[in-house]
Every structure is written in structure tokens, then in C-alpha cells.
Amino acid sequence: MNKLIAALLVTAVVSGTAAASEGPSEAQFHAYKAYHHGQYLVVTAESAGGTNKLVHTTSLPTEGTDPVVSPALDHLYSKAVVDLTKGPVVLTLPKVEDRYFSLHITDQEHYTIYDEIRPRGTYVFVRYDYKGEVPAGTVIKSRGDYPHVFVRTQAFNSSELENVKKIQDKITLKGVVGSISVKNDDYLQFTINSHDVYDENSGLLESLSQTYTQADHAKIREYLYAWYAKSGLFSNEGAFGPIDSKENHSDNTTLRAAGIIGHLGLPVHHAYYAPMFINCDKKRLNGSKDYSITVPYKNPGVGEFWSVTRYSQLTGNTIPGKNDLFNAYNTKPDANGNVTITFSATEPNDGTYWMPVNKDEPYYYVERYYAPDADTLVTSADACPQG
Template identity: 25%
Template sequence: MNRRELLAVAGMLGLAPTLARAAGQGGDATAARDAYLYTLPLIEMATARERILKIPGAAINTLRHTRTLSDHTARWVTTPNNDTLYSPAFLDLTKGPVTLTIPPMGKRYYSAAVMDMFTNNNVVLSTRTVGGEGGTFTLVGPGQASTGPNPTRIATPHAWLLIRTLTDGGDDLDATHKSQDGFKLTGPAGAPTATYANRDAKPADYFAAARALLASDPAPPTDQRILRRTGAFLGDGSFDEAAAAAGVEQARTIAVFAKDRMVFTGGWSYPRANLGDYGQDYLYRAIVAQQGLGALPVAEAMYMKAAGDNGAGVFTGDGLYRLTLPAQLPLDGFWSLSMYEATADGQFFFTDNPLKRYAIGDRTAGLKRNADATLDLWIGRTDPGGERTPNWLPAPKAGPFAMYLRAYLPRAEFLDGRFRLPAIVKA
């Protein structure tokens, strides 16, 4: 990220005074800031890998299936979805390729995303790209040769495979589990992984971890410019610890401010076109790694957050809200509107409610449509009653809340902005 790009983002986020102070601390602090933001995806991926591998039965190059949808008790990751079951596996390709077999899925939606350690989606094998017939794919690391079927090149020696399988829950779970069990991952046993410092570590520990991760999973040739500029912190040798501390403080300030400074258009925030495949947009990549690790590319799914009462993504009212949607959204998959209670530290989780309904969408049974086939969704802390109850998305009994709408397999008019969601309004 060059100075002009950073100043533009700083202006949007209200960070110009912070960066002005940073300028007085010299180029070393600026390089430390950029080094932190550049390597934050590596750190977040290593942290996620360590956390998942602590789960009993989890191992490198081994799929682990979740069997139930998230509910109000699920607090292990912010903004969970209530549409799909996950099957994650961290990959080690250093000893050779691994083979992923996707079973015939018919009309059931699935996606198998393989992200390199910089969080770019190198490939998404899905209903959209592969189809319902399934197939076998050989995941190949850098510099490796493969004679396996459908060789698929991964940019780093280590990676994260994250499979999402659509389920309606309830009576559909058994069939969903059978579909999950059809996914097979075979290959050499992975080597044990090291433990690395997390994003909140002391600057010296953070940069030591970043250097080790870059050695394990080297950056692409297209990143040589930023690597040269940040070489004091990401290369060999010692560095100025005062400058490192100043730069890391700047980077963390940027990330914190960005979390609450979303841009809303017509009542919703929309993802950038490069979500999930960031190129050299290192700042956006860092922010997503911290707030939504594992995000799919927009061609696969779009995630929109409602603006809320305060225009910053949070609702606080005790009254009734309404979202009126057209008869058909421009997508080839499915959509859902999820309700989250907001915690004091800025995270979002499902909220307990009498319907045990954490999201509402086009697959929700019993929805009542208007005469013109449009759909009124009613949102509030109490049951709106009568004909509105089937279309009720319960809000928390008290406290602030937020809503996200997920749209899978969006069409061109959704992707390019010709279609915009109607705003959520007070009823």
C-alpha cells in the first residue's frame, strides 16, 4: 500500500491525525506498520490452525466435520451462519499433493474453498464451478509435480480447506451428514506445526513469528516491493524496537477504527469486488483476516450488513422493524437474514429466542408472502402476532443487535450494484 492509498483510507476512517503523528516518528515506524498489516493474515491463519488442531481428533490433512448448525450457545467465532455445516482441514503440501474427492451432491449447495496462508481463495470447488456431479481434485503445492486428476495449484506449501454444506437442519441433518461423509481427503501425513505469536503479542514476538511464517510460506514474487520496504522487520537482522512498537500501534489503531467504519449505501454495507482474492490490497486483506477470516469471493457469496439505527451497523430500538424484499432476489443460490446480539467487545452472536430461529430466508418454512409475491420480514423483540408471526425474526430481549444478509451465487446485477437491497425501516 503506497502513501496515497493509505492516506485515502485514513481519511475515510478518520485516522489522519494518527498518521500525522506517525510521520514524526520516521520511516521505520511506517515500515513496521506496513509489515504488521502485510503479515496479519499469516498470523491469523496460524492462530486458527493452532486452535482447530487442539480439538480432539483434529489433524493436518484430515477433514473434521461439524454436525450441527450454530445456535445461541456457539461462541467460538463471531457472526456464525445458520445455513451450512463446516468441514475444515489445514493442509501441509510439503511432502506431496493431497487429493480431495467431492461426492455427487445433486442440488444441495456446497463449496470447498482452498485458501493459501495469505487468505486468498486459490480455488473454490463448488456448485457454481464444479456442479452437482462432484469429482476428484489434486491439490498441488509450489514447485511440485502431480500426475493426479485435475491438478490444482496452491500458492503456498500450507493452506486451509474449508467446506460448506447446505442444510435445512432438523430432519435434513441425517442426509447432510451423509453428504459430508462423501468428501474424502487423502495424502501424506502432515508434519507437526509450530506455535506462533498472535496479533496481540509484543512487537518483537510478533515480527519473529511473521518472519518464521514467511520462511514456511514464502510471499509471491509480486510482493517484492513491499518486502523490500519492510525488510528491516520481515527480513534477517535486528530492528529498532521503538520504531516497531510505534508502527504496530499505528497498525492496530487502523484495524480497530476500520472495524466500526463501514460504508453504507441505501441502508446496507456491501463487500468489495476483491473480497477473498485480494491481490496487493494488503490493508483490506488484513482487516478481513481479523474480522471475517475465511470469507468467500463475492462470486460465491455476498455478505451485507444492515446500517442500523445509528448508521454504523447496530440497532437499539424496542419497536418493530420491517424489511420488504422483492419476490425474487437476483441470485442462483439462496439467501438468509441472520440476527445477532452485539457484545461489549464488538462481536456478534446468535441470540436465544422462543422460536429458536436465528436466521430467516428463502428456505424458511411457512413464510407468508404478499399478493404481489413480495415478502415482508418483521423484526423485533416481541412477537408481532397474527399473520406476521411466520415472518418474524426475533431480536434480543434487550441490548443492541445487528443483522447480516447473505446471498449465495449472486447474479451480475447484484455483483455490479445495479440491484440494491431495500433498507430495513421502523414499522
């Protein structure tokens, strides 16, 4: 991990911990995660036509209307709410070797319980306390009835999306189709009823069930957005891994809750995310001033691929009608083996790659590095003064 992001992450976590004592409680932060994820499960199951049914995205979210905050433009998604109330559920994945392809499973408390790059074959979901016969395959045990399946299939560019769709068509999910019912929008009680809460979090959701409201949820979201923007630069280290993750800061409740801003994000060993809201002078990025970054075309710390995607700070989404993405598939290295990207309202015409931004509007960008090696990874922040 580069020193600047590491230092700012520590600052953000420490300040976030201190602020948490004056703001939301540990129970409220955990409730925020469970409430948001519960809402998401209901919406996703409805959009798929039920639980145990896959829903595929078939186009890249370039027009600023995607429901996901900071949507990636590197791949198409295949998602499903697994329903274990009627027994095991079987997921079958094709062999994919020509591109990044991954499986990511999240439980109802928003912890990663399984992730794999280029999975293939049969995966069997069961409740961790299930006593019946288990079909053959890689077994994934869940503490709850409704683990979430997230399959990412890399898209090199918009012209070859049909190749991705052919892969998606080979993904199957077999289980009894059902639905999710949540009374009075009490997503905390829904989680308590359908998921065995970890011992480490015992009593947190129970203390707020029946009293936690959408208004409470909105206030905590505002608090976390302010915390996130104030911290400026930090990675996803500690935000998305399993409850017993060995990642630094993974026991920080503020950071875990802030991770909902990147809901369903991958653990840092799988993908390193570096969201940049400020420049090297720690000033908020804004379209009123041109800004350039340089990244290596062949990054020594990247096992899969890298990308840089830009978003509006006003919407948390892509900017309609403008290019939003650069990666190794739509750029070429300069004489020094680097790629330089200029964020500006007008085209720079200086040989750098132009990432358009709206004049006088704040924006941010996210560097994504898949299969990273923290010891050798190079990010644009490495060029900033240290200290």
C-alpha cells in the first residue's frame, strides 16, 4: 500500500473512532449496515422475480442513473439472493480463462464469507447448521437464510458485451424460488429472524429493532458521507472482509459502516480500491481546476487489471454523455511506460488522456487494482509529497 493512502487511512480511522463516540453508536453503525443490506435484498429479489433467481446487468452504467454508488465500469454483474429456507441451493459457473471472472458472497451483516477469482464448477450453499444431505460441490456455509451471490464478468469495452452475455447465460442457480417479506420496513428484525447474528455483535441489532427508522438511517448516512469526504483519501482495507479478517482496521465500526457507500465491495486482497476526493494538496477535486494523475501501464502490483473511473461528487454516479473510464484496454503507455490522465472541463490537447469533468462541480475518481500485491502496488498518490 502506498504511504500517503496508508497514512490518511490511519488518520481517517482514528478520527472516525473518536467522532463515533460523539455521533452514532456502535449499535447504530451496525444497524445501518443490516438495514441497508436488508433493503437491498428485498429490491434485488423483486427485480429478479424471486429469490434463487439470477439477475444480470447487460450494459455498462455510463449514464449516471445506476442505483449503485460509484458503479464499476470494468465488468457486468450477475446477482442473486440465495434462499436457504427450503434447503441447499446450487450455483454452477462456467470455466472462464480469457478475462477476470469472480465470485463474491456476502452475508446479512455485510461480511464477506467467500470470494474467488476465476471460480468454476459447482458451489453449494447451506445453512451452517444444516443437518441434511448436501449435494456435491464446493460448500459455502451461511449463518443466514439469505446470502447474496455477486458474480463479476470483465468487459474489456462496450463493443464486446455480447461475449460477456454468453458467459452470463452459462451461469445457473438451482433452488426453490421464493420471496422476501419484511413487515413495517423493520429490516433489523428481519435480519434477526433470518440470520444468526455473530456473537461479537450480539444485542446490537436487538437494541434498535422496532425503533430504528428510515429517518435514523438517513441521518447516519449523512454522517458517514461527511466522515468519508473529510478523510479524503483511503482504501477499502478493513471495510469488506469477513468478520475475522486479518486486514488492518477491520474491527473499526465506523469504517465498516462507511463501506456501505461502496456496498458489496470486495476485500482488499481481492481488489484494492483507492477513492480520491482530494488532490495532493488535500484540496477537494473540482472541475474549476485541471488536475492530472500518472499511473504505470504495467503495474508491478497488479495480478489482473487496473482501471480509473471518475464520478460526480454531487450524485455519486457517472457523468452522462462523457467518458468515465480508462484502463489498459483503451490506453497505450508513453515512452516511460506510464499513462497520464487529465481531469478537466475542456480537452487539454497535450497528449494526455482526457477525462471530462463538469466545470465548477466537485468530482472524485476511483483507482481499482484487481489481485493486488500491497508491497509492489503503485498508485497515483505515490507521486504526492509524503508526510
